[in-house]
Amino acid sequence: MPKYQVIAADLGAKIRGGELPPGSALPPQKELSASYGVTLATLRQALQQLEADGLLSQQPGRGTFVAEPRAAYRLDSLRGFAEDLRAQGHLVTTQILGQAVGAPPAWAAAHLGERPPAVRLERLRLLAGRPAVHQVSWIRGSALADADLSGTSLYQALADRGVAVHRAREAVRPGALDQAAATLLRQPAGTAAFLSERVTYGLDDRALVADRATILGTMMEIRTERAVTGLTVSWAQSAQL
Incomplete structure (x- = not known):
């Protein structure tokens, strides 16, 4: 095994x-290279590999630090957001910011149809107590108007009422926090974010949920698993390019 891989x-x-906790600084590179008995070039190869793996953050002029762990937003599973993150071992809590029957706006009505009723559900997702995702969902019908969704997955709540989720279509694009989202997520306006739009369909292929989420880019990353018979990924050029 090459020396840099050993390091x-x-x-x-x-x-x-846990010997090197998140946020802790590594010794200076000259000191590290001497302790491992390698050249600076070899040490830097090792640090670059660890940075690519998401374990280290090299900050010019400051040093090398152990990176804060990031949660993964998986695109290859049909699960609710909180379910997915809890399965990865993360502590997820949900704050309900609004839940009421109303008429869907144009972007949601384009999928659900313009006839009310629909439930508007606004949620703030927190990872280990820190705001990470702001989510607005429009749900067909009024059955979930009074449901307690603070600790229950939306998909599970639908299943409990005999509504099966069949598939979902989602688009994710890069963006930045506007002032309203920045206030909710306790970050400066302009902070990097992922903007997600998901439509969930039932067995009859009618849209059940139209959902928009703003995902804090500094706390989340996107991961997929690809296989010959697994996830299909397609690329589309942005209309703004």
């Missing part, structure tokens, strides 16, 4: 084992 494996084990 990367050793430092990676210390990070994952």
Whole structure:
């Protein structure tokens, strides 16, 4: 095994084992290279690999730090947001900011149809107590108008009422927090974000939920699993390009 991979494996084990906690600074590169008995070039290869793996953050002029862990937003599963993150071992809580029957706006009505009723559900998702996602969902019908969705997945709530989720279509694009989202997520306006629009369909292929979410880019990353018979990924040029 090349020396840089040996160093990367050793430092990676210390990070994952908690010996080097998130936010802690690594010793200076000259000191590290001497302790491992390698050149600076070899050490830097190891640090670059760990940075690519999301374990380190190299900050010019400041040093090298253990990266804060990021939650993964998976595109290859049909689960609710909180379900997905809890399955990864994250502590997720939900604040309900609004839940009422109303007429869907144009973007949601384009999928659900313009005839009310529909439930507007606005939620703030917190990871380990820190705001990470702002979500507005429009749900066909009024059955969930009074449901307690603070600790229950929306998909599970639908299933409990005999409504099966069959598939979902989602588009995710890069963006930045506007002032309203920045206030809710406690970040400066302009902070990097993912903007998601998802439509969930039932067995009859009618849209059940039209959902928009603003996902804080500094706390989340997107991951997919690809296989010959698995996830299909397509690329589309932005209309703004």
